């Protein structure tokens with residue numbers, strides 16, 4: 147091995163944020179934020195309201211341009227220089243908090259539409275889809291526990307099932323990194339537990355970043371936690387480590 151290669155990490159992080167700052171009218175939503183996600187890692191992001199969690203996801207997905215800092219996907223894609231569609235195609239999927247499924251279409255057709263991407267709904271549904279795509283959809287239906295609901299209108303699903311369908315709509319696009327914003331808000335305890343299982347399963351093949359306030363859920367994920375506060379990383383470690391951190395208790399957990 148050459149002397150040069152000794153110091154190089156074996157693999158680039160899937161996500162590299164360094165010194166990211168975003169200012170809105172003089173207010174620092176992100177303040178020199180730095181964070182690394184290893185390939186295959188799942189990370190939970192917690193922090194009080196206004197800590198910058200959504201703004202961070204906006205930077206990663208190209209929705210918001212930082213004034214300062216470096217943001218890279220898999221070492222080479224500069225996330226500060228591409229638009230949302232390019233970044234999504236490059237392999238970053240984002241699940242927003244509120245489900246936005248097509249209620250009048252079946253669960254299956256929602257996944258067909260998601261594979262096709264943002265095109266005209268009717269031309270997509272009336273064009274034949276390839277057997278390979280049907281196989282992919284059926285595999286995703288199993289993963290998101292909706293096989294039995296395959297031919298039901300999405301509008302009939304429970305709130306939790308709609309969230310899983312929307313996660314499925316991202317999975318059919320085969321993202322390498324999945325960003326998930328407050329997936330269990332409004333879910334029953336059973337749905338919350340099932341969602342933790344679901345994300346752990348997804349994490350076997352993809353990297354995941356999940357923002358969530360529900361500590362029972364975060365504990366069930368059993369992954370490294372990053373605490374954001376005032377636009378920077380306040381603490382990082384296991385949930386037990388960050389929950390016993392004095393600063394974290396002061397600004398977040400002890401409220």
Ligand SMILES: Nc1ncnc2c1ncn2[C@@H]1O[C@H](COP(=O)(O)OP(=O)(O)OP(=O)(O)O)[C@@H](O)[C@H]1O
Pocket residue numbers: 170171173174175193194195196197198199200201202
């Ligand atoms: N477009 C914007 N214009 C002005 N201020 C903004 C804008 N977007 C976010 N902010 C402010 O930046 C700060 C960080 O907001 P952000 O939504 O990223 O926090 P968050 O951690 O996601 O909070 P929550 O847990 O409430 O979702 C907040 O004070 C917010 O009001």
